[in-house]
Amino acid sequence: xxxxxxxxxxxxxxxxxxxxxxxxxxxxxxxxxxxxxxxxxxxxxxxxxxxxxxxxxxxxxxxxxxxxxxxxxxxxxxxxxxxxxxxxxxxxxxxxxxxxxxxxxxxxxxxxxxxxxxxxxxxxxxxxxxxxxxxxxxxxxxxxxxxxxxxxxxxxxxxxxxxxxxxxxxxxxxxxxxxxxxxxxxxxxxxxxxxxxxxxxxxxxxxxxxxxxxxxxxxxxxxxxxxxxxxxxxxxxxxxxxxxxxxxxxxxxxxxxxxxxxxxxxxxxxxxxxxxxxxxxxxxxxxxxxxxxxxxxxxxxxxxxxxxxxxxxxxxxxxxxxxxxxxxxxxxxxxxxxxxxxxxxxxxxxxxxxxxxxxxxxxxxxxxxxxxxxxxxxxxxxxxxxxxxxxxxxxxxxxxxxxxxxxxxxxxxxxxxxxxxxxxxx
Numbered sequence: 250x251x252x253x254x255x256x257x258x259x260x261x262x263x264x265x266x267x268x269x270x271x272x273x274x275x276x277x278x279x280x281x282x283x284x285x286x287x288x289x290x291x292x293x294x295x296x297x298x299x300x301x302x303x304x305x306x307x308x309x310x311x312x313x314x315x316x317x318x319x320x321x322x323x324x325x326x327x328x329x330x331x332x333x334x335x336x337x338x339x340x341x342x343x344x345x346x347x348x349x350x351x352x353x354x355x356x357x358x359x360x361x362x363x364x365x366x367x368x369x370x371x372x373x374x375x376x377x378x379x380x381x382x383x384x385x386x387x388x389x390x391x392x393x394x395x396x397x398x399x400x401x402x403x404x405x406x407x408x409x410x411x412x413x414x415x416x417x418x419x420x421x422x423x424x425x426x427x428x429x430x431x432x433x434x435x436x437x438x439x440x441x442x443x444x445x446x447x448x449x450x451x452x453x454x455x456x457x458x459x460x461x462x463x464x465x466x467x468x469x470x471x472x473x474x475x476x477x478x479x480x481x482x483x484x485x486x487x488x489x490x491x492x493x494x495x496x497x498x499x500x501x502x503x504x505x506x507x508x509x510x511x512x513x514x515x516x517x518x519x520x521x522x523x524x525x526x527x528x529x530x531x532x533x534x535x536x537x538x539x540x541x542x543x544x545x546x547x548x549x550x551x552x553x554x555x556x557x558x559x560x561x562x563x564x565x566x567x568x569x570x571x572x573x574x575x576x577x578x579x580x581x582x583x584x585x586x587x588x589x590x591x592x593x594x595x596x597x598x599x600x601x602x603x604x605x606x607x608x609x610x611x612x613x614x615x616x617x618x619x620x621x622x623x624x625x626x627x628x629x630x631x632x633x634x635x636x637x638x639x640x641x642x643x644x645x646x647x648x649x650x651x652x653x654x655x656x657x658x659x660x661x662x663x664x665x666x667x668x669x670x671x672x673x674x675x
Contacts, residue, residue, distance in 0.1 A: 255275055261286060261307075264592065313604075315551055371658075401414065462603055524539050525553065551593045551598060
């Protein structure tokens with residue numbers, strides 16, 4: 250018989266169509282799937298189930314971190330407040346050459362996964378070198394993940410000869426598929442300026458052949474569009490499109506320096522986009538035109554980027570920043586409203602990763618990736634609107650309880666009723 254868990258005594262945000270708010274709700278989990286959700290029925294008996302009391306908090310889907318580099322938590326705070334080229338060339342690249350090895354990747358990827366789980370992130374999309382060791386850490390910690398093997402046309406950790414980068418990625422995909430059903434392999438080509446045309450096409454062809462996500466940093470810096478245009482006569486997006494790389498199984502990360510024509514191409518090809526506002530701000534990369542992307546119907550998720558360029562793995566902070574940044578830049582308090590930002594952090598992030606049918610919302614049949622957020626703190630009181638509270642007020646430390654794939658990964662204050670007590674919830 251499958252284990253059964255019932256979460257009760259909370260406000261449910263399913264993130265399904267219409268974004269309903271369900272007071273005094275229950276969510277029933279059987280095994281690793283959501284079996285039922287909706288308003289509680291007074292006096293209903295849950296004999297045999299484990300009852301989880303949400304203590305009046307918010308029950309919601311686990312958050313989705315659409316872009317990170319998990320091993321880079323080892324470089325948190327290493328080199329702050331520097332120009333991008335100095336940061337990369339004089340600090341990060343030398344530190345990677347010195348410190349990146351299988352053991353350090355495994356250790357710090359696990360560290361990042363634990364940090365994410367503690368902050369309510371149940372799904373992440375990662376990209377780095379020696380990624381098989383990061384993927385093992387993801388499997389061991391229990392987070393849901395898309396793990397991308399880094400591909401670049403320079404000697405890299407684990408791939409000293411760049412001519413072997415695609416073969417290495419192929420081997421990674423084949424090995425990772427048997428690791429855990431929660432960890433999906435991916436191809437992560439670093440960028441259009443660090444990967445040749447041949448590498449980009451080969452990487453995308455490999456991803457298509459293996460049926461996995463293709464990730465790429467895209468139009469991140471102010472210099473990138475000029476560099477690509479000088480060599481190809483095209484914008485970054487138009488260049489990638491000319492190579493046949495853009496489709497619904499391609500994830501474009503950052504997309505800071507894109508215009509209306511680029512957004513139209515992305516919309517036509519159905520690519521997902523990941524917005525990393527805090528990393529973009531810290532490195533002075535610029536402000537992505539995310540309100541225009543959302544208006545054009547693009548699927549946009551949120552990402553933290555790695556801890557070297559952001560310093561934390563906190564999607565609550567990214568939601569707050571995304572909402573306020575674009576209001577300030579557009580001089581419009583109505584853009585990037587709380588509901589839009591929470592969708593980016595949940596269901597839209599999942600869709601961008603190709604996991605929209607698996608996670609990102611709460612409905613029967615989907616994976617039991619669920620969190621409970623405390624609303625009793627002084628900073629959360631009063632709670633006029635749970636969407637507003639989560640985006641503008643909640644902190645990562647307010648997460649009380651985390652479940653991934655039906656397994657509890659964090660348990661703070663919500664009591665789990667022991668056997669032999671009243672099994673009713675209503």
